[in-house]
Amino acid sequence: MPMLxxxxxxxxxxxxxxxxxxxxxxxxxxxxxxxxxxxAGKTTTLRTISALLRPRQGNVLFEGEDISKIPAHQxxxxxxxxxxxxxxIFARLSVSENLDMGAYSRKDTQNLGKDLDRVxxxxxxxxxxxxxxxxxxxxxxxxxxxxxxAMMSHPRLxxxxxxxxxxxxxxxxxxxxxxxxxxxEGTTVLLVEQNATMALSVANRGYVLQTGEIVLxxxxxxxxxNEMVQKAxxxxx
Amino acid sequence: MQRxxxxxxxxxxxxxxxxxxxxxxxxxxxxxxxxxxxxxxDVWVNFTVLGxxxxxxxxxxxxxxxxxxGVLFMINFAHGEFFMSGIMTATVFIAGPLSASGYLNNxxxxxxxxxxxxxxxxxxxxxxxxxxxxxxxxxxxxxxxxLITALGASTFLQYTFRGLFGSEVKPFPQVEALxxxxxxxxxxxxxxxxxxxxxxxxxxxxxxxxxxxxxxGKAIRAVAEDKDVAALMGIDVxxxxxxxxxxxxxxxxxxGVLYALVFRQVHFYMGxxxxxxxxxAAVLGGIGSIPGAAVGGLFLGIFESVGxxxxxxxxxxxxxxxxxxVITFTLLVLVLxxxxxxxxxxxxxxxxx
Numbered sequence: 001m002p003m004l005x006x007x008x009x010x011x012x013x014x015x016x017x018x019x020x021x022x023x024x025x026x027x028x029x030x031x032x033x034x035x036x037x038x039x040a041g042k043t044t045t046l047r048t049i050s051a052l053l054r055p056r057q058g059n060v061l062f063e064g065e066d067i068s069k070i071p072a073h074q075x076x077x078x079x080x081x082x083x084x085x086x087x088x089i090f091a092r093l094s095v096s097e098n099l100d101m102g103a104y105s106r107k108d109t110q111n112l113g114k115d116l117d118r119v120x121x122x123x124x125x126x127x128x129x130x131x132x133x134x135x136x137x138x139x140x141x142x143x144x145x146x147x148x149x150a151m152m153s154h155p156r157l158x159x160x161x162x163x164x165x166x167x168x169x170x171x172x173x174x175x176x177x178x179x180x181x182x183x184x185e186g187t188t189v190l191l192v193e194q195n196a197t198m199a200l201s202v203a204n205r206g207y208v209l210q211t212g213e214i215v216l217x218x219x220x221x222x223x224x225x226n227e228m229v230q231k232a233x234x235x236x237x
Numbered sequence: 238m239q240r241x242x243x244x245x246x247x248x249x250x251x252x253x254x255x256x257x258x259x260x261x262x263x264x265x266x267x268x269x270x271x272x273x274x275x276x277x278x279d280v281w282v283n284f285t286v287l288g289x290x291x292x293x294x295x296x297x298x299x300x301x302x303x304x305x306x307g308v309l310f311m312i313n314f315a316h317g318e319f320f321m322s323g324i325m326t327a328t329v330f331i332a333g334p335l336s337a338s339g340y341l342n343n344x345x346x347x348x349x350x351x352x353x354x355x356x357x358x359x360x361x362x363x364x365x366x367x368x369x370x371x372x373x374x375x376x377x378x379x380x381x382x383x384l385i386t387a388l389g390a391s392t393f394l395q396y397t398f399r400g401l402f403g404s405e406v407k408p409f410p411q412v413e414a415l416x417x418x419x420x421x422x423x424x425x426x427x428x429x430x431x432x433x434x435x436x437x438x439x440x441x442x443x444x445x446x447x448x449x450x451x452x453x454g455k456a457i458r459a460v461a462e463d464k465d466v467a468a469l470m471g472i473d474v475x476x477x478x479x480x481x482x483x484x485x486x487x488x489x490x491x492x493g494v495l496y497a498l499v500f501r502q503v504h505f506y507m508g509x510x511x512x513x514x515x516x517x518a519a520v521l522g523g524i525g526s527i528p529g530a531a532v533g534g535l536f537l538g539i540f541e542s543v544g545x546x547x548x549x550x551x552x553x554x555x556x557x558x559x560x561x562x563v564i565t566f567t568l569l570v571l572v573l574x575x576x577x578x579x580x581x582x583x584x585x586x587x588x589x590x
Binding site for chain 1 (some may be wrong): 452455456458459462463465466467468469470471472473474
């Protein structure tokens with residue numbers, strides 16, 4: 001049984017038909033990436049999975065359970081955490097308060113110290129800036145904070161929306177290294193990216209989205225060799 | 238320089254004219270009053286303490302406006318009624334009977350705590366009900382809609398309490414233990430005023446620590462920043478908004494008891510003017526900011542009490558003590574024109590404006 005199973009979801013913004021029957025699966029332990037151009041429906045797919053949006057049709061199964069009807073704030077208790085597009089850090093809260101919010105769903109508060117240490121090992125910069133107001137962090141640090149915050153909930157599935165957005169190439173690589181490290185430690189990752197090169201370099205499998213539909217799905221290796229993908233998303237002629 | 242001069246248009250000119258005339262008017266009045274010297278230093282201290290006591294109540298009520306604005310960007314005009322509902326209920330069901338039986342003056346501390354608890358619980362209950370019934374269904378509506386609903390809820394609550402408890406002014410019993418005076422800075426001030434100020438400081442500090450330190454307080458701040466992301470953290474946004482209303486209402490319920498101690502009467506319409514004043518205080522301090530509400534409330538209280546004699550006495554304005562409401566709301570208009578972000582407020586971001 002796949003960990004995450006998205007079955008033929010149709011999501012609308014008012015009358016706009018944004019997702020036209022997306023079907024995808026994520027197996028436990030994988031990194032799966034969704035690539036596609038701006039407006040293809042990548043973010044909408046993630047927001048539908050995380051219950052911020054409701055599909056008008058279709059359903060989402062997590063570990064065999066239908067999660068498409070539960071409220072968004074229950075998702076994290078199921079083991080699904082999301083790093084939203086644009087990072088979504090709480091700018092007026094301090095770095096450690098942001099991390100506290102990441103652990104909001106945790107019942108075993110006595111273990112939080114260990115998780116905090118783990119986040120600070122992944123991102124030493126956050127430790128230096130723990131008492132700083134998060135809005136004053138640089139873009140890269142904010143992305144680290146957003147990922148660290150999501151990790152504080154001990155998710156089994158991490159949804160990542162465009163972690164490379166607006167970051168310098170060096171930072172992008174550092175962020176993707178971290179994603180790979182987090183995955184190695186046992187967190188399954190569903191990654192949405194415009195930076196297809198980077199995404200395919202860490203992912204096991206990938207789906208290509210075009211105007212609300214999946215047009216291609218294959219292993220990451222095969223996708224990077226695919227002619228259409230190379231032309232449209234990897235900038236090769 | 239050349240360009241800046243060209244950019245000064247007609248409106249700027251009018252605004253500058255208003256600014257300058259206000260400053261001239263206030264300075265002229267103040268100097269005239271000081272030269273005239275109608276009051277001794279004692280009286281000025283008394284005005285200030287009176288203002289601090291009144292301002293304390295404004296501060297406590299203003300917290301409710303600012304908290305709700307912080308999470309919903311909505312002015313909850315029914316907040317004055319949360320203030321009224323608590324102390325009305327506590328007066329009718331607790332203070333009245335306790336006073337009649339003599340228990341109030343035999344055990345003033347227990348009685349006052351009981352009155353306080355009942356008033357706060359009632360205010361919180363009314364606030365949660367109002368939020369659930371009148372505001373939550375409109376969460377996704379355009380922002381003008383909940384504003385109009387709030388005005389409706391305000392009137393509804395006023396006349397509900399009028400229906401429940403009658404339209405006459407009800408006396409709040411005098412607490413003998415607090416009826417004396419104590420000396421302060423070489424003058425004598427009323428004990429009730431002292432109680433009001435001290436109780437307010439305790440509650441404001443408590444509230445501030447709650448919002449800054451506790452998990453729920455942090456969740457309130459997270460919801461104020463981004464509801465979707467807060468939900469992703471596992472925060473129940475609707476519940477947190479209800480808690481925010483409850484927190485504000487508990488402060489209003491406490492303010493009601495302080496109001497009753499000072500003015501010794503309650504009635505169904507008593508929430509209207511203090512509500513508007515507290516809203517002014519919240520705007521004055523910078524709406525959305527908790528320290529702003531506290532500073533704005535105290536400032537407004539002192540301004541209202543010291544302002545009329547200081548600015549108007551020397552100008553021989555008759556019956557200037559009755560002009561304090563005029564002064565308050567003039568101040569509101571001026572703040573909205575010249576410093577909409579308030580005393581300690583940050584400039585409103587595009588998103589919130």
